[in-house]
Each structure stands twice: as structure tokens, then as C-alpha cells.
Amino acid sequence: MILVDRINAFVKLGEFLSQFSVDSIKKKANILHNDLFFEVYETQIKRAHETNGWFDVENVCFSLQSWSEALTEENLTEWTANYAFNNKSKSVAIIMAGNIPLVGFHDILSVLISGHKVVAKVSSNDKYIIPLVAKYLQYINPEFKELIEFTEGELKGFDAVIATGSDNTARYFDYYFGKHPNIIRKNRNSVAVLTGNESKEELEALGEDIFRYYGLGCRSVSKLFVPKDYNFDSFFKAIFKYSDVINYNKYQNNYDYNKAVYLMSLFKLQENGFLMLKEDANYGSPIATLFYEYYESINGLENKLENDTDKIQCVVSNSDIKNTVAFGQSQHPKLWDYADGIDTLAFLNNL
Incomplete structure (x- = not known):
């Protein structure tokens, strides 16, 4: 799968997510695989709230809406334009936080857009929406089936690690994953x-x-x-x-x-x-x-x-x-506004 195919897949994902906003959840015409996924997303949004009381419907939909606005062809093209991605696909373990909805999705996006494979461990606080987003990507382009893996057990067979947690868990991550190329994020x-x-x-x-x-x-x-x-x-x-x-x-x-x-x-x-x-x-x-x-x-x-x-x-x-x-914009980061100021795409491109 070449870069333009990966970008096109995420653009279609953005179009699908545009149906879920803070103001309304409304099914649109001409959205790819809508008959399969729209009602499932509605159910999982409610389920996410039932599992994690902080994930109310408004905040989950705010996150989905924000990603729909970010995943445009213009944004994705501008974001990736400064990187010459190599063809050496690696397996990247991603350990996600669960403090806000879809907080780990940028890491999944970064790994996949770089041409690498995701081996992800989701937080128990945010375990419904991200796997569903990944499933939609796999329907858009079946090649993603070989590039996305979720695990609840021990992480194995990875070449690099991206882990997000607290200052305490960062010490744990550094102890276990320090010998691998890594990005380990702490409290900010x-x-x-x-x-x-x-x-x-x-x-x-x-x-x-x-x-x-x-x-x-x-x-x-x-x-x-x-x-x-x-x-x-x-x-x-x-x-x-x-x-x-x-x-x-x-x-x-x-x-x-x-x-x-x-x-x-x-x-x-x-x-x-x-x-x-x-x-x-x-x-x-x-x-x-x-x-x-x-x-x-x-x-x-x-x-x-x-x-x-x-x-x-x-x-x-x-x-x-x-x-x-600007005031009111802290929760609307651009694709290139990296967590902790670490250029994730540059890290992935140098693996």
C-alpha cells in the first residue's frame, strides 16, 4: 500500500466520522460502509459511557468530530509532505492512555501513515471506539488487516514502542522497553x-x-x-x-x-x-x-x-x-502538533 492509498483511506474514515458531532448524530448518504457501521458506532458510543463515566456522549462525539475535521486530504498531505517514507515496514507497539476518548488514535494514525504495523494495547478506560475505528479502516482497505493488531496480553514481536502514561508508569515503560527505539510520554x-x-x-x-x-x-x-x-x-x-x-x-x-x-x-x-x-x-x-x-x-x-x-x-x-x-483552541490540535513536542513521524521514519 503506497502513501496515497493510506491517505485516501483516512480521508474516507474522516468522512464517516463526520456523522458524529456534538450537535447531532445523523446518518448521511453516500458514506462508505455506512449500513455496516453507523448503528454499531451509535451503540459503542453509549457503551463507552457505560464503561467509563467520564466518557459521556458529548465528549466522545467531540473527539470523533475533531478527528473528522483533521482527516482531510489537505491536512494529511500537508502533514506527510516533509517526510520521505522508506519501504522498511516495522512492528510498532503502542501502549495507550485512557484519560480522554481516542487519545491514542494519533499514534495509530502515525504508525500506519508511515507504512508500519501497529501492535496496540488499549486502555481499559477506552477499549471500544479505537478498535472499531481500526475495523472501519480494514473495511476501507483490506490491506490494513495485516497491519493492525490489538492485544490484551504481553506485547511481543515489536521493533519499537510508543507508550503514554503517568510519570510513574513511564519509569515502568523505560525499564521494560528502554532497549528498544521508543517514545515514552509522561505527565503534562x-x-x-x-x-x-x-x-x-x-x-x-x-x-x-x-x-x-x-x-x-x-x-x-x-x-x-x-x-x-x-x-x-x-x-x-x-x-x-x-x-x-x-x-x-x-x-x-x-x-x-x-x-x-x-x-x-x-x-x-x-x-x-x-x-x-x-x-x-x-x-x-x-x-x-x-x-x-x-x-x-x-x-x-x-x-x-x-x-x-x-x-x-x-x-x-x-x-x-x-x-x-488561541483561546478555545487547545483541544483542536493539528496533525503536526505532536504530544510532548516529539516528532512522531520523524521517529517512525528513522526506524
């Missing part, structure tokens, strides 16, 4: 830099960066950097549109628990009934909590962020800090 969090000059619309969009996937993604904003004497009133007013999040039981339970812990520990909090703000130097905040930290100058903050690159996935801001993401 995303931050937002506010200057006090943001518009209401920008702060509302920031709410999407904070609350999408209930804050469980590495691209979810978990911390704010704000100037001295920053007034949080405008921020709280702008994000009120997301107040319904507190009606989701799992989120509310975390809110209540973390609030009780903070109050018993006599921590100073600012809160609005569905989100707590706590001044803290760390990056990874608990669910329903947003850490914040004051800064003296943008230049000084930029130096800090540069020094903490290994802890940060992306920076959301409208300031002059380099490599920032």
Missing part, C-alpha cells in the same frame, strides 16, 4: 497566560480549554498565570456559561471532595460553585480545581515556561509569548 499539563486585557469572548473560549473532557486531557488548561493584583471577576463571569458541569455527578463528587480537603487544610480559595481557584506553584490541578500563579513580567514568565517545557503541553494566550494557542 496545559496553562493559560492572562494579561487582564482579554475580551469576554476570549475568556468564554478559555472555558472550553478548561472544561472540555472535564479537564482530564493533557491539553486541558489546569493552571492560570495572571499579573499581580489580577481581578478574577471578569473571568468568573465569562465562564459562567459552563456552570452546568456541576450537574454531572462524577464532576460534582470531585468538586465536593476537593473543596472539603482544601477547607480542612485551611487553604485560601476563590470559587463560584462549580470551579475552585487555588494559588499553587504546581501544574497538575485536581478535577474542578484550577491552580493560579502571579507573574511580574511577561519576559520573566516566558523564561519560566521555557525552563518548564517538559511539564507543559501547550500554552493558551493572546500575549506575545511564542508558540501559544
